[in-house]
Amino acid sequence: MTRPVESPAALAPSSDVLDASVRLARLRQAMFARVEAPRIAQYHVLRPLGGGGMGLVFAAWDPALDRVIAIKVLRDPASDAGELLRREAVALARLRHPNVVSVFEVGEHAGQVYLAMELVDGETLRAWVRRWRARPRRDLGELVRVFVQIADGLAAAHAAGLVHRDVKPENVMIDGDGRVRVMDFGLARAQPRPRTDHDDARPSGGGTTTQSQGLVGTPAYMAPEQFDGAPAGPAADQFAFVATLFEALYGQRARPERMDAAAAVALDPIAVPRERGVPRRMQQLIRRGLALAPEQRWPSMRALVEELRALQRPAWQRWALAGGTAVATAGIAVGLAVAAGRDAMCTGSEAQLAGVWDATRAQALSQAADGGAASFVGEALARVVPRLDVYRDDWVAAHHDTCEAAQRRGDITQAQMDLRMACLDDRRHHLGALVDVIAGGDAEAIALAEQAVAELPSIASCSDAAYVARQGYRASEQAAARPVDERVVRAEVERSAGAAERARALAAAARDDALGQGDGVAIARASLALGRAEAALFATREAYATLVEAYERARREHLLEVAIEAATELVRVTGVDLSRADEGSWWLRIAELDGSDEADPRLHVRRELAAAAMLDASGHSHDALARAQSAYALLRDELHADGRELASAQLSVGQFQLLTGEIDRGAQTIAAGAEALRAAVGDAHPDNARAQRLLAHAARLRGDVEGANRHAERALALAEAALGSDHVALTPMLESLALGRALAGRDDEAVAALDRALALTRPRPLHDGIRARLIARRSDALAQRDLPQSLAAREQAYALARKAYGEQHRITVRYLAALGESLAANGRTDEAIETISLALVIGKTVLGDEHPEIASIDNSLALVYDRSGQHERALVHHRAQLELLERLHGPDAYPLAGAHNNVCTGLIRLERAAEAIPHCRRAVAIADAVTGESPTLAAELNNTLGGALALTGALDEAEAAFIASREGWRAALGPGSVEESTPVLNLGEIALRRGDRVAGCRLLRDALRLRTARLGADHPSTEAVRLVLAPCDG
Amino acid sequence: MVDASTELELLEQWQAGSDRAGDLLLRRCFPILYRFFINKVGDSTDDLVQQTLIACLRHREKILDSGAFRMYLLKIARSRLYDHLRALRRHAGHVDDDFEQVSVAAVGTSNTSRLGRAQRAVQVRESLRRLPVDLQVVVELHYWEEQSTAEIAELLELPQGTVKSRLRRAREALVAELGEGEAAIEGLVGRSRPEVGEAGV
DSSP states (O other): OOOOOOOGGGSOGGGHHHHHHHHHHHHHHHHHOOOOOOEETTEEEEEEEEEOSSSEEEEEEETTTTEEEEEEEOOOTTOTTHHHHHHHHHHHHHOOOTTBOOEEEEEEETTEEEEEEOOOOEEEHHHHHHHHHHSSSOOHHHHHHHHHHHHHHHHHHHHTTOOOSOOSGGGEEEETTSOEEEOSOSOGGGOSSOOOBTTBOOOOSOOOHHHHHHSOSOGGGOOHHHHTTOOOOHHHHHHHHHHHHHHHHHSSOSSOSSHHHHHHHTTSOOOOOOOTTSOHHHHHHHHHHTOSSGGGSOSOHHHHHHHHHHHHSOHHHHHHGGGGHHHHHHHHHHHHHHHHHHHTTTTOTGGGGTTTSSHHHHHHHHHHHHHOSSHHHHHHHHHHHHHHHHHHHHHHHHHHHHHHHHHTSOOSOHHHHHHHHHHHHHHHHHHHHHHHHHHHOOHHHHHHHHHHHHTOOOSGGGGOHHHHHTTTOBSSSSSOBOOOOHHHHHHHHHHHTTOHHHHHHHHHHHHHHHHHHTOHHHHHHHHHHHHHHHHHTTOHHHHHHHHHHHHHHHHHTTOHHHHHHHHHHHHHIIIIISOOHHHHHHHHHHHHHHOOTTSOHHHHHHHHHHHHHHHHHTTOHHHHHHHHHHHHHIIIIISOOOHHHHHHHHHHHHHHHHHTTOHHHHHHHHHHHHHHHHHHHOSSOTHHHHHHHHHHHHHHHTTOHHHHHHHHHHHHHHHHHHHOTTOGGGHHHHHHHHHHHHHTTOHHHHHHHHHHHHHHSOSSHHHHHHHHHHHHHHHHHHHTTOHHHHHHHHHHHHHHHHHHHOSSSHHHHHHHHHHHHHHHHTTOHHHHHHHHHHHHHHHHHHHOSSOHHHHHHHHHHHHHHHHTTOHHHHHHHHHHHHHHHHHHHOTTOTHHHHHHHHHHHHHHHTTOHHHHHHHHHHHHHHHHHHHSSOHHHHHHHHHHHHHHHHHTTOHHHHHHHHHHHHHHHHHHHOTTOTTTHHHHHHHHHHHHHHTOHHHHHHHHHHHHHHHHHHHOTTSHHHHHHHHHHHHHHO | OOOOOOHHHHHHHHHTTOHHHHHHHHHHHHHHHHHHHHHHHGGGHHHHHHHHHHHHHHTGGGOOSGGGHHHHHHHHHHHHHHHHHHHHHHHTTOOOOOTTTOBHHHHTOSOOSSOOOOOHHHHHHHHHHTSBHHHHHHHHHHHTSOOOHHHHHHHHTOOHHHHHHHHHHHHHHHHHHHOOOHHHHHHHHHHTOOOOOSTTO
16 A cells, blocks of 8 residues: 555646656556656656655655655746755755654756655555544554654654644555654645645735745644744644644544635634543643644643653553653753754754753763762762763864854855764764763763763764765765764663663664665664674674674775774674684774774774784784784874773783783783773772782782782672672672682682672573683582582583584583583593593684694593593693694793693603603793792692602602792692692602601601691592502501 | 657557557657646546557548548547546446536546645646536647647537637636636646656656
8 A cells, every 4th residue: 555646637737747757658668568667866767656745756766775765756946945945855854763754865857856755655644543433442542652653753853943834644654564654744834835725726826935934734734823824833733733633533623624714713712522532631632732822832742742652651650750750851952952953053053962961961960970879980970071071062163163164154065064964963962872871870881881981983073074975974965964863873872881782672773764764874874783782792693694784784885984893893793702713804804904094093992902802712812912902002192092991901901911821911011000090090990890800810820829819809899899799790700709719729619709600690691601601610619529510510511601602612612621521520531532522623623723722622631531541642632732832822931831741741641751851841941931930830830840850760859849849839828738738748759769768758647637638538639648658557 | 769750650550560669659649648638537547548549549540641640639539538537427326428517526537635736737727627528628629739629629520619619618617717817818728738748757
């Protein structure tokens, strides 16, 4: 069903040419199969759809976008109202609202102005109401839902400074999905002569615009002031809207149909019937909307919508919503400000930000700050507010300047001004959305929003002609600037403040509309926002598809920045989330190629950080570090970022330094970053928790158990104070605490911390990854104590990871290998070997041969072979690990210490001690060089070295190594740890071999005592000492 | 493309199987047929144009020379129009076929309740539509197709005196309807002629 066809006889002569052409073309096709559809500009006319107020409407095909649109040929070229009409059409094209028919383009073809717009497949409101009234049971709610949409569309138009002037049931369409579109917008205004209705032609003489402005409309819906020839304002639209509602409800017209009869009663009050089933509040709404004096009607269409909406809600809900009045009022303020602003563009720059960021909103924020439970919120807002002020001042200056440049100085054309204004609109929406998020957000949202404030899009770039030209604000040379879709902006802001679910809903709605309209630019932008939200929600596969589409659309529409952003996001999604390193590198290359030098340095920063994450995930930690450093340099030198942002980037650099094994330097960078951060944000800010967590990580790597625990505790305390004690953002802090506790041998406390972290997560896809990780940590902590429970935890971690990341992902592979280790520890050796071998095969497929994860799996496999006595096979994998790590990190890197140690151990087991010793010495040397005072690693390595030396008979050297090991453990863990028992046991054996039975037996008994105290008398390790001690008892 | 063939030649070629000739003939005859039908039958114009051309094809032998082609075309158009209006009236339950009394507006071939712009030309056309069909045809042929009363008489198979009296009655009716002087009517009706052509599209 399409719009009913009106007789072409009712059309102005100018339309005849087109009407005749279309008919001739159809006849030629029907009779002689000649296909030559007439064209209007690039559009192929398909068939007439009927006539509207201003001319003919045709269905037409747009070959460029392969979509069917409606095209309206607007006017007789000779008419004097041409320019006014054109401007109206341009304004309409800028208005985008789900309930207003979308205008794609306004152009001129062969002297005729045409309007290309959305083709609405549906019925008119008149037809819909007829069906609604014919039902045995009329659902008032259904009617109100339709009228709310109409009112929404009109309110949006009024906010854009447009008055419809001819609201009536024929000018509203309802599509198959029940979505309403108001059509024939603002066109009546340009009519050179009064509109006639029925057979009642009443020429008013003269055709000038001024005279014609008053008496337009359709008599049955015309407001009294229109009969006086007064200009029709928004209040006249309101009258017509309510008259339409009246007619739908009561089945009779509010005013007579004929012009003379309508004019005669124009000033008589309208009686609102009392009818059962029409609530009193609805009657009041209608009475007020049909008030004769415009000022006695509802203050605005927006106010009327709110009242209508209230009618939709049950009474109890209306009570609950009474507190929300302030919000509604703010909305009205914005609408009015915008409407006013268009009339007085060069003087109203400041007024355009009324309700967006003004004194009232600033005050509201400061009240929120005082009421906030977290102490850092006030400090954060104190930093944010001046930045918002600066942004507002920049905006007002740019807006004023743009207007002056176009209208006073004539420096730029109207078209250039349109583009700049569209860009500024985008910025205004960003500002508004951000202020909303901050005003309504919790502590975490405010902490995140501070970063979003730093990342507000540049206002200066709106004055950059090249930049605005490639933003797709305009569909073609002739078209007006397209309106910015506020939902997309809001989605981006919401996501950056942590509300990814809301962001996804907003972006998805915007994308659906864009797809419906076939608007490539809008699709690209909405897809980018949607893809990012999906990525944030860990809907990885959806995110991938959406972002690829965003990229392709953006390239097609020449939206450089959108393309770069989409490619950048894809670097992360493919390289990190999907663990497809090759594709990640490919997208990185694309982002780099697209990102020319003149593009925003912000884009470069984001790209470098994404690259760092991707390279780290693919095992190239040195390259990752270089990228993180480059991002830091860009922030410092190009963007002159503030203390907080710079400190955060510094922390990231430190984090990557730790990953490359530069433990000392990483620790220093992190410490400096932590200090800078504290100076920038104060003591209470939750960002400090991240710094403390990284400090704890560095401490663990250095074997500084006490430091690791101190920093982890501090991290947790900070996060709890800022976010409360049941926030999911506490999980990384609890994990850090657990690792510190485990390192200190306090396994129960480690498990408790992990259990608490697990309790904070929810069984949602978003949390599956976190849960897998926590459960894996838990199994590590249990491994020393409860083997079956540890195994169960590893099975669980693997299953969760598989759900969260898929089978072919580096993290899933890691947990699969860990599961294998657990199987081995539980004595299920064959299954263990099978499992880990599988992990190795998948790992090599997913990650390639050169990835640290592969080395780690080689290690797991070697350990299991060792355990099952297959030492030769174990050695193969120990060596494979060593060689791979050497290739990845170079011969002196920190991870090599452990690998050399493993090869040394393997050789010792094969009783090839002489070969083993160089590896053990190398391990100790690397550990000493890289970690400096890293007592635990050195202690372990010295113990292995001692074992190798002892086997070759170098007892003195062996003794020295064992002593170094024992001292190392004591320094790190304090005297009396279970770790210390190993070198003590070895020292005892050396003494026995030298024949010093007294010293030997004393040392062995020391070892037995340590193990009994820590592991219990029945533990196998304790048993082993007893076996060695046997000769002493004899 | 300019084709020097006369309409009659094109009709003969079309009869001999040349679609290209048929297509050319359609394009040549379309403006006059469009003007004839559009203000009387609205959306049925396409059908009636097609029927008219096919009737020409079937009754080729009745067209004596190429000079008479236009006349013959309009004759067929008129008879198609009357058939069409008759069918509409039967459909509406009427039996009388007196198109001296019945106007197109009364037959209801188009939606008059939703007029477009009230430009003068449209008003004139509307007024024409409210004339009895016979008067409307006479006026439009006279002012739009610039046919003499003798030509119209032949076309409608009426005495020339009848055509003259119809033309007079039609003018009087239009004066009453449009509120303009007799002299102004001629110009008004002439200017209300629909523009037809492929130019500009």
